[in-house]
Amino acid sequence: MLIHVVRLGRTAGWMLILFLTCAIAFVLLRAAVTGPAPTLARPGLPPPAAWEVLSLSARDVRIIGKTLAIAGGAVVGSFLLAAPAVLALAAARGRLGRTLLYGLTAWPLLTPPSVIAYAWTLLATQQSWAGHVLTALGWHRTGAAPVVSAWLQAAWLWPIPALILSSAVRAWGLPAYRMALLDARPSVALSRAGLPAVRGAGLAAAGIVFLLSIQDAAIPPIMLIQDTWSSDMLMEVTRAARFADSTSFLLWRSWPMIGLAALAAGAAWLGWGRGWSRSGATAADETGASGPRMRGWSIAAAALAFGVSVFPVIVFVGEVSSADRPARELFGTGLTAHARDFAASLIVAALAGLCGAALALAVIDTGARPRNRRPRAALALFLLLAVMPPVILGRAMIDVFDRAWFVPQRWHWSIYVDSPLAWTVGVAARFGFLPIGLVLAARRWLGDETAEQARVDRATEDEILAHVRARQLVRPIVAGALLTACMALAELQVSSLLAPPGWIGGSLAVALDQQIHFGRNAQVVAMSLLLTLPAMLGAMAVAWLMSGAAAGAAFKSPRSVR
Amino acid sequence: MRHMRYVAIVMLGIAAAAAGWQVLLGPHGLLANDASRVVTTFGTAGMGRGEFAYPRGLAVSPIDGRVFVVDKAARIQRFDSDGRYETEWRMPEWDNGKPTGLGVDRDNRVWVADTHYSRVIVFDRDGRELKRFGEPGEGDGQFLWPTTVAFDPDGNVFVGEYGGNDRINKFSPWPECRFIISFARGAVEEGGVSRPQGLAFDADGVLWVTDASNHRVSRYDRDGNYLGSFGVIGGGAGEFRYPYDVAVRSDQTLVISDYGNNRVVRVGRDGRTLGAWGREGRDVGCVLHAWSLDVGPNGRMYVLDSWNNRVQVVAW
Numbered sequence: 110m111l112i113h114v115v116r117l118g119r120t121a122g123w124m125l126i127l128f129l130t131c132a133i134a135f136v137l138l139r140a141a142v143t144g145p146a147p148t149l150a151r152p153g154l155p156p157p158a159a160w161e162v163l164s165l166s167a168r169d170v171r172i173i174g175k176t177l178a179i180a181g182g183a184v185v186g187s188f189l190l191a192a193p194a195v196l197a198l199a200a201a202r203g204r205l206g207r208t209l210l211y212g213l214t215a216w217p218l219l220t221p222p223s224v225i226a227y228a229w230t231l232l233a234t235q236q237s238w239a240g241h242v243l244t245a246l247g248w249h250r251t252g253a254a255p256v257v258s259a260w261l262q263a264a265w266l267w268p269i270p271a272l273i274l275s276s277a278v279r280a281w282g283l284p285a286y287r288m289a290l291l292d293a294r295p296s297v298a299l300s301r302a303g304l305p306a307v308r309g310a311g312l313a314a315a316g317i318v319f320l321l322s323i324q325d326a327a328i329p330p331i332m333l334i335q336d337t338w339s340s341d342m343l344m345e346v347t348r349a350a351r352f353a354d355s356t357s358f359l360l361w362r363s364w365p366m367i368g369l370a371a372l373a374a375g376a377a378w379l380g381w382g383r384g385w386s387r388s389g390a391t392a393a394d395e396t397g398a399s400g401p402r403m404r405g406w407s408i409a410a411a412a413l414a415f416g417v418s419v420f421p422v423i424v425f426v427g428e429v430s431s432a433d434r435p436a437r438e439l440f441g442t443g444l445t446a447h448a449r450d451f452a453a454s455l456i457v458a459a460l461a462g463l464c465g466a467a468l469a470l471a472v473i474d475t476g477a478r479p480r481n482r483r484p485r486a487a488l489a490l491f492l493l494l495a496v497m498p499p500v501i502l503g504r505a506m507i508d509v510f511d512r513a514w515f516v517p518q519r520w521h522w523s524i525y526v527d528s529p530l531a532w533t534v535g536v537a538a539r540f541g542f543l544p545i546g547l548v549l550a551a552r553r554w555l556g557d558e559t560a561e562q563a564r565v566d567r568a569t570e571d572e573i574l575a576h577v578r579a580r581q582l583v584r585p586i587v588a589g590a591l592l593t594a595c596m597a598l599a600e601l602q603v604s605s606l607l608a609p610p611g612w613i614g615g616s617l618a619v620a621l622d623q624q625i626h627f628g629r630n631a632q633v634v635a636m637s638l639l640l641t642l643p644a645m646l647g648a649m650a651v652a653w654l655m656s657g658a659a660a661g662a663a664f665k666s667p668r669s670v671r
Numbered sequence: 672m673r674h675m676r677y678v679a680i681v682m683l684g685i686a687a688a689a690a691g692w693q694v695l696l697g698p699h700g701l702l703a704n705d706a707s708r709v710v711t712t713f714g715t716a717g718m719g720r721g722e723f724a725y726p727r728g729l730a731v732s733p734i735d736g737r738v739f740v741v742d743k744a745a746r747i748q749r750f751d752s753d754g755r756y757e758t759e760w761r762m763p764e765w766d767n768g769k770p771t772g773l774g775v776d777r778d779n780r781v782w783v784a785d786t787h788y789s790r791v792i793v794f795d796r797d798g799r800e801l802k803r804f805g806e807p808g809e810g811d812g813q814f815l816w817p818t819t820v821a822f823d824p825d826g827n828v829f830v831g832e833y834g835g836n837d838r839i840n841k842f843s844p845w846p847e848c849r850f851i852i853s854f855a856r857g858a859v860e861e862g863g864v865s866r867p868q869g870l871a872f873d874a875d876g877v878l879w880v881t882d883a884s885n886h887r888v889s890r891y892d893r894d895g896n897y898l899g900s901f902g903v904i905g906g907g908a909g910e911f912r913y914p915y916d917v918a919v920r921s922d923q924t925l926v927i928s929d930y931g932n933n934r935v936v937r938v939g940r941d942g943r944t945l946g947a948w949g950r951e952g953r954d955v956g957c958v959l960h961a962w963s964l965d966v967g968p969n970g971r972m973y974v975l976d977s978w979n980n981r982v983q984v985v986a987w
Contacts, residue, residue: 120677153719234835333767333787344744347724347980350716433860445904446886446912446931527953530685610933610959610978611952624913627866628816628834630884 115470115575122471125464126487129538132509133493136356145361147352156352162361168336173365175255176338179329180322182259183266187318188311190263190417191271193410198275199283204656211272211652212645216418218268219592219644221599223327223622224637226261228421230331231428231629254332261328264417266321270314271414277310312380320373323366324499327601327622338366339602342500346606349504356508359501370496422645425638432631440639443632447621449614451639456613457533458598458643464537465593469544469586475573476557477564484549491542499539503606506535527609532616535607536597543596544589551585584654591654595647598640706956708948710971713754714981718744721756722980728772728819729975729982731965732779737796738965738973739781740982745769747783749796752967754984760798764788772819772868772963776826780845784817784830791817791830793845804848809836812850819916821870821878823893827851829878831867839867839880841895854895855880862897864889869916869963873923873940881914881927888914888927888942901942906932908944916963918972926972926987928961935964935974937987948987953979 146159165173194214201207217225233243247253286303293301326339334340345362349355360367429436444451468491472484494502510531559581563573579586604616617640624633714723726742736752745765749757762770768787775781779796790805791814805814815834822828826844838856843849857863865884872878877898878891887902888911902911912931919925920937924945927936933951935958938944949958959978966972972985 116674117677117680120674121681124678124681151715153717153722335766335768344718344724347716347744348718350980351719351722442886442904530688611950611957627884630865632884 111579112571112575115579116571118467118470119473119574121464122467122469125467125534125537125541126471126490128534129494129541130490132505133490135509136360136505139354140357140360143354143357145358147349147354147358150351150353153351162358163364165365169365172336172338172341173369175334175336176323176366177369179255179259179262179334179337180319182256183262183322184315184318186260186263187267188270188315190267190414191269191274191314192414194267194271194414195274195278197408197411197415198271199278204653207656208649208653210415211656212649213415213418214268214271215648215652216268216641216645217265217421219595219599219647220265220421220641221327221601221618221621222262222265222325223331223601223618223625224599224640225265225421226328226331227625227633227637228424229257229261229264231634232424234629254329254334258329258332258334261332262322262325264420265328266318267414267417269317269321270311273310273314273317274307277307281310282307309380309382313377314380316373316375316377316380320370320377320496323369323373324602326500331625338363339498339500342366342498343602343605346500346504354508356501356505359498359504363498363501366498367496370498374492374496422638422641425634425641428629428634429631429638432634434631436635439631439635443635443639446632447614447617447636450617450620451614453529453608453612453614454598454604454617455643457529457536457604457608457616458594460529460533461537461540461597462590462594464533465541465544466586466590468537468541469548469582469589470579472545472548473552473574473578473582473586475564475570475578476560477570477573484545484552488542488545488549491538491545494538495540495542499600499602500606502539503535503603506531506538506603506607527611529609529612532604532607532609533597535603536600537593539600539603540593540596543592544586547585547589547592548582551582555581588651588654591647591651595644598643706954708985708987709955710984710986711754712955712976712981712983713750713756714740716980720759721748721750723748724980726975726977726980726982727962728770728784729963729965729973730773730775730781731967731973732775732796733777733968734779736967736969737775737779738967738982739773739775740975741770741773741783743769747773747781747794747798750982752969752971754982758797760794762792763800772817772831774820774822774870776822776845778845782820782828784819786816786818789814789817791820791828791848793848802846802848804842805830811853812840812842814840818866818868819870821872823872823878824874824876825893827893829870829872831864831870831880833866833868837863837865837867839864839870839878839891839895841893852895855889855891855897861900862889869914869928871917871919871925873919873925875923877940879917879919879925881917883913883915883930886911886913888917888925888938901938908947909942911936915961916965916975918964918966920966920972921970926964926966928964928974930960930962933958933960935961935972935985935987946987948985949974955983958983 145162147156149156198210201210232239233248248257282303285306286298289298289302324339329337330340349358352358429439432439472487474481560573560577563577599618601618601622605619608615621636718724723742724744726740728741730739738750739747741747745762746759748759751757770783771786772784773781781794783792785792789807790803792800793802794800814832815836816832818831818833820830828842828848830840838853840853841851843851855864864880864882867880868883869881876893880889882889886904887900889900890898892898911929914927915930916928917925925938929936934947934949937946958976961974962977963975972987974983974985976983
């Protein structure tokens with residue numbers, strides 16, 4: 110039975126990879142062939158010339174400047190929040206403790222950014238001491254909006270540096286620091302050995318935070334900043350509707366953002382690579398050192414950082430309990446208002462999770478072919494999709510689905526246009542790099558001995574895949590699928606383009622995002638609180654799985670690697 | 672070849688899901704839409720003339736039936752009653768955000784609730800600015816986020832607002848526009864409103880308000896006295912999910928754009944449901960999040976089909 114499940118999953122995974130490869134190749138080739146000058150799809154104003162599409166107006170420069178400033182602030186803020194948490198994570202002991210701390214850390218990342226921003230804006234407008242403090246700090250000043258946006262993005266993205274750096278500190282930073290302590294002062298050991306050892310991981314984390322920040326179109330608009338690149342791209346999609354090939358126009362038009370995203374991704378790749386090469390050199394904590402010891406001040410700082418994770422829930426619970434209607438009525442009304450969206454989003458999230466599992470299964474191997482490049486090619490494909498601005502990814506999906514000439518016209522509507530299939534494929538394409546990355550990272554820690562032994566015992570390759578590899582990698586596979594599902598549930602931009610009208614419902618994250626813009630509303634608060642629940646469960650489940658994984662991965666402690 | 676079996680299983684799974692989807696909701700499916708009431712549609716996605724970028728406010732001139740639409744590009748476009756594009760202009764500022772509602776008075780002046788600038792700007796029908804009033808604040812004559820504008824039979828101006836100070840403000844007729852009273856404060860209590868997104872007066876001078884976040888429609892006299900409300904949350908008869916706008920037909924029944932349910936509901940003055948038009952979708956006769964609607968002097972209903980970037984003209 111397991112063999113059939115694995116075969117089916119791998120087949121579905123490779124079919125998805127093949128489809129997306131064709132789709133992305135089609136979109137990129139078409140953009141290359143048509144060039145930057147668009148042609149009109151219908152009569153109207155003359156289309157812009159190529160130089161007009163490619164050149165940057167004063168407004169474009171201002172938008173890019175603001176986007177970069179917010180992203181830079183988000184990187185700094187996320188590292189400030191992550192720093193104390195890194196110590197706590199690196200010092201965490203026991204599976205339960207690690208699960209709790211890693212789960213708390215990952216929680217904000219799986220929560221829709223608009224929900225996190227909503228919690229902070231609710232607090233800032235409360236007639237409470239906290240509201241007065243935020244007001245006194247300048248929260249409501251018009252000029253402060255970019256700073257506040259950067260802070261809110263930091264409150265959403267800080268898990269990335271926390272998780273990556275804590276892994277790096279345990280694996281490479283502490284051993285290097287302790288080795289240097291043998292003949293240097295602590296400050297010198299830290300600056301010359303400890304910090305350089307985790308520099309690559311820091312670069313990777315900064316690149317990822319920067320990338321996600323410039324792609325975010327949820328938080329700045331809530332702070333009334335309409336002119337960031339991602340927010341503006343939503344209007345560009347409308348503008349592009351009059352062109353024959355709108356995706357090509359959007360690709361050419363957004364070259365600065367794609368360039369910035371590629372730079373950020375390149376930095377992350379470079380940093381990640383440095384980290385891995387270093388891990389090979391030190392063989393992951395060969396000194397036998399245990400995690401760092403937490404002191405009073407660092408415990409307090411870590412508590413503050415983890416407080417940021419649970420902060421939205423505290424605010425929402427406070428709002429619900431102080432509302433002038435009973436909580437049960439609020440949840441009842443909120444659920445009635447958004448029940449269809451909730452059901453539709455959960456179904457699509459579950460389907461996206463299945464796609465994630467299929468992708469993860471697709472890239473596992475038996476080790477029989479030492480130079481098997483297909484898994485890394487699949488990872489590269491999904492990283493490319495992740496780097497692409499989400500709006501363009503969504504628009505490209507529509508383009509591909511609309512032009513699927515090999516499908517009879519009668520079936521276009523049901524299979525592609527406005528179907529949950531397109532929505533599922535879109536979000537799976539955006540987050541597919543997570544399960545693939547997790548499985549490939551875990552695979553690096555696995556030896557081929559068990560598979561070889563099975564081969565000696567005359568097991569077939571299919572049996573080795575199902576009964577050896579899939580079992581060895583079951584935790585990263587399930588964790589990757591859960592991550593994909595949670596991220597799909599919280600996704601905004603692709604869902605806003607691909608969520609089908611006339612189905613069970615639309616995207617709950619999109620529906621809530623629209624209502625969040627209207628300010629304080631007890632039902633929306635109740636629904637936001639409810640939406641943090643799957644994020645929390647997902648984060649805890651992933652942390653539980655990865656903290657006990659038989660094979661090491663990003664979350665893995667060196668102790669259990671041995 | 673052995674993989675072909677699994678390829679076939681995956682393809683069959685997709686085909687089965689698609690067939691179910693087609694049977695239920697496809698163009699000839701069980702829930703197919705009746706577009707017979709739609710006289711015409713105009714507008715499509717875009718930034719050109721006669722195109723819309725997520726339009727959110729619509730008003731019809733009670734004099735000549737011209738249609739004014741404001742979209743998220745901060746443009747106000749004017750069409751004739753058949754939907755032919757005539758002219759357009761832009762709001763003076765839009766960096767903070769774009770307007771969400773507008774009204775046209777009996778002298779063809781266009782009153783735009785400039786939501787994110789906490790003010791109302793009055794234009795003539797060609798887009799020349801005539802007056803602006805209001806400033807940020809919660810006091811008399813101030814707004815947080817004004818939503819829309821309506822006029823009673825005496826020409827008094829009513830402005831809805833939300834953002835923590837949800838209420839309706841009454842101003843004297845043109846050209847003074849002096850603050851008179853505000854009413855309907857108090858969010859969820861009887862007589863209070865939570866995001867009054869749409870306002871309309873009937874021939875008797877009764878003000879009908881779509882109380883969006885309370886999922887109901889309330890009515891007031893022109894002095895702001897509460898007269899009653901109807902509607903609860905849901906998708907059935909007598910139920911609404913974020914009702915966004917209301918208009919009064921010549922027979923004094925109401926049409927309400929039920930934003931969250933993607934339909935337009937016709938109700939009597941007692942709140943009894945008389946019918947519904949539209950369902951969720953992109954085809955003609957379907958709507959996707961209708962923000963606004965109005966009834967023209969020709970008796971036709973103009974429905975702002977926001978996510979589909981068009982206006983559907985419905986004879987109903």
